[in-house]
Amino acid sequence: MSESSSEPSRRRGGLWLWAILLVLAIAGGYWFFAKGSTAPANQGGQSMRRGMxxxxxxxxxxxxxxxxxIDHTLKAIGTVTAFNTVTVRSRVDGELQKIAFRDGQKVQEGDLLAQIDPRSYQVELDQALGQQTQNEAQLKNAQRDLQRYQLLFKQSSIAKQQVDAQAALVQQFLGSRKSDQAAVDSAALQLSFTRIIAPISGRLGLRKLDQGNMINASNTDGLVVITQTQPISVMFTLPQAQLPDVQEKIRAGQTLAVELYDRDDIRKIATGELMALDNQIDVATGTVRLKARFANEDESLFPNQFVNVRLRVGTAxxxxxxxxxxxxxxxxxxxxxxxxxxxxxxxxxxxxxxxxxxxxxxxxxxxxxxxxxxxxxxxxxxxxxxxxxxxxxxxxxxxxxxxxxxRAPRTGAPAAGAPVSGAPSAQ
CATH class of the missing domain: 2.40.420.20 (conserved putative lor/sdh protein from methanococcus maripaludis s2 fold)
Known part of the structure; x- marks a missing residue:
C-alpha cells in the first residue's frame, strides 16, 4: 500500500521540476535577446541622440x-460701455395710450416713443388761457380809467390820491398778466410731456410697460432704456507704474491709438482713440481707469462686452x-x-x-x-x-x-529655472 502511494508523489515532484526548468529557460532567452538588441545601440558610446x-x-x-x-503697447482687459445711457421716464401721470416703438429699434433724437392721455392736461391749459383772457380784459379797462383820471387831474377835477390808486390797480393787473402767462406756459408744458420723445439717438431696449397701463412720474423703472452705441466707449484700467508713459504723451498733445481684440486675443475687432483718464488712482488696486472712444460703425461692439485692449503708447x-x-x-x-x-x-x-x-x-x-x-x-x-x-x-x-x-511651444526648450543643455550656468 505504501509503495503505491509514493509513486504518484514522485510523479508530481517530477512535473514541478520540469515546470521550473521551463520558466528559467524562457527568462534566459528573453534576457539574451533583449541584451543582443540593445548592444549595437550602445557600441562606441551614444550613437543616437533624441531620435537623430x-x-x-x-x-x-x-x-x-x-x-x-518695436511698438510700446500696453495691454489690459476692458468693458464696452454705452457712450450715453438714458432711462426714458414719464414726467406726468396718465394712461399710456400709444406705444410708438418696437423693442430693440434704433431711434433718432426727437422721435416719438409713446403718447399719454392728454385730455386732463388740455383742460388745465384751457383754464389757464381763460383766466389769462379775463385778467387781460380787466387790465385794459384799468389802463383806460387811468388815462381818464390823469386828464381830470390836470383839469383839477379829482384828487391826486384817486389817480395814484388807479395807477396801482393797473400795476396789479400787469403782475397778474405775468402770472397768467406763466400758468399758461406751465399748462402747455405739462401737455407737451404727454408726448414722450427720444432724448438721444441710440438703440432701444425692451419696453417695461405696455399700452393701456397707467404710467407715473414717480416710477423709477421708466418706460424703456436708450443706449448710444455709435459712438461707443470702452473702460479699462492700467497699473499706476504705466501711468507716466501715458501722461507724457497726453501732455504732449498726442492722440493715442487703442485697438480692441476678441476674448481669445486673436482677431482685431475695432480701432479707436484714448479719450481721457481718471483723476485719481484706486488705492485698493493701484490702478487708474481710462476711457477710449470707438466709432462702432459696424456695431461689432455691444455694451457690457469684455474685450482685450491694446493701448499704443509709442514706437522705437x-x-x-x-x-x-x-x-x-x-x-x-x-x-x-x-x-x-x-x-x-x-x-x-x-x-x-x-x-x-x-x-x-x-x-x-x-x-x-x-x-x-x-x-x-x-x-x-x-x-x-x-x-x-x-x-x-x-x-x-x-x-x-x-x-x-x-505654434505649439518647444517641448525641448528649457523652462525658467531649469539647467540648459550645453549652456553655461549662472555663477
Whole structure:
C-alpha cells in the first residue's frame, strides 16, 4: 500500500521540476535577446541622440537679427460701455395710450416713443388761457380809467390820491398778466410731456410697460432704456507704474491709438482713440481707469462686452528677433546663435518690450547674426545644424498673434529655472 502511494508523489515532484526548468529557460532567452538588441545601440558610446543619428546635423530654421520698429503697447482687459445711457421716464401721470416703438429699434433724437392721455392736461391749459383772457380784459379797462383820471387831474377835477390808486390797480393787473402767462406756459408744458420723445439717438431696449397701463412720474423703472452705441466707449484700467508713459504723451498733445481684440486675443475687432483718464488712482488696486472712444460703425461692439485692449503708447527702433527664438533657462533669456561653420552656440540676452511675434533685444546680440527659431528642442552647445530655409528676420507685428499662438511651444526648450543643455550656468 505504501509503495503505491509514493509513486504518484514522485510523479508530481517530477512535473514541478520540469515546470521550473521551463520558466528559467524562457527568462534566459528573453534576457539574451533583449541584451543582443540593445548592444549595437550602445557600441562606441551614444550613437543616437533624441531620435537623430550621432554626428548628423540638426535641421533648423533661422532668422536674422535686424534693427526695426518695436511698438510700446500696453495691454489690459476692458468693458464696452454705452457712450450715453438714458432711462426714458414719464414726467406726468396718465394712461399710456400709444406705444410708438418696437423693442430693440434704433431711434433718432426727437422721435416719438409713446403718447399719454392728454385730455386732463388740455383742460388745465384751457383754464389757464381763460383766466389769462379775463385778467387781460380787466387790465385794459384799468389802463383806460387811468388815462381818464390823469386828464381830470390836470383839469383839477379829482384828487391826486384817486389817480395814484388807479395807477396801482393797473400795476396789479400787469403782475397778474405775468402770472397768467406763466400758468399758461406751465399748462402747455405739462401737455407737451404727454408726448414722450427720444432724448438721444441710440438703440432701444425692451419696453417695461405696455399700452393701456397707467404710467407715473414717480416710477423709477421708466418706460424703456436708450443706449448710444455709435459712438461707443470702452473702460479699462492700467497699473499706476504705466501711468507716466501715458501722461507724457497726453501732455504732449498726442492722440493715442487703442485697438480692441476678441476674448481669445486673436482677431482685431475695432480701432479707436484714448479719450481721457481718471483723476485719481484706486488705492485698493493701484490702478487708474481710462476711457477710449470707438466709432462702432459696424456695431461689432455691444455694451457690457469684455474685450482685450491694446493701448499704443509709442514706437522705437531696436534690435528685434522673433519671440520663437527666445528661450528661458538657468542663465535667463537666451538664444541659439549660428556661426559661419553652421554650429550653434548659446547666447544669453537681455530682452526688452514684446510686440506680438517680435521682441526687442537690449543687449547680447548684434545686427546680422542668425538665430534659430525652429528645431530648438534637438540643439545643444556646439551642435552642427543644417539650415532648412531662412525665415523672415522680423515677423509681422501683433496682428499676427494668432499664428504665433497656433505654434505649439518647444517641448525641448528649457523652462525658467531649469539647467540648459550645453549652456553655461549662472555663477
Amino acid at each position: 543619428p550621432a554626428g548628423m546635423p540638426v535641421p533648423v530654421r533661422l532668422a536674422t537679427v535686424e534693427t526695426g520698429p 527702433q531696436s534690435l528685434v528677433v522673433p519671440t520663437m527664438a527666445v528661450q528661458q533657462g538657468s542663465i535667463g533669456a537666451f538664444v541659439y546663435v549660428v556661426d559661419d561653420e553652421s554650429k550653434v552656440h548659446v547666447q544669453a540676452i537681455v530682452i526688452g518690450r514684446v510686440d506680438g511675434r517680435r521682441v526687442a533685444v537690449a543687449s547680447g546680440l548684434t545686427a546680422g547674426q542668425r538665430v534659430v527659431v525652429e528645431g530648438l528642442d534637438r540643439l545643444r552647445e556646439g551642435a552642427k545644424v543644417e539650415v532648412v530655409s531662412d525665415t523672415a528676420a522680423t515677423p509681422a507685428g501683433p496682428d499676427d498673434s494668432a499664428a504665433s499662438k497656433a
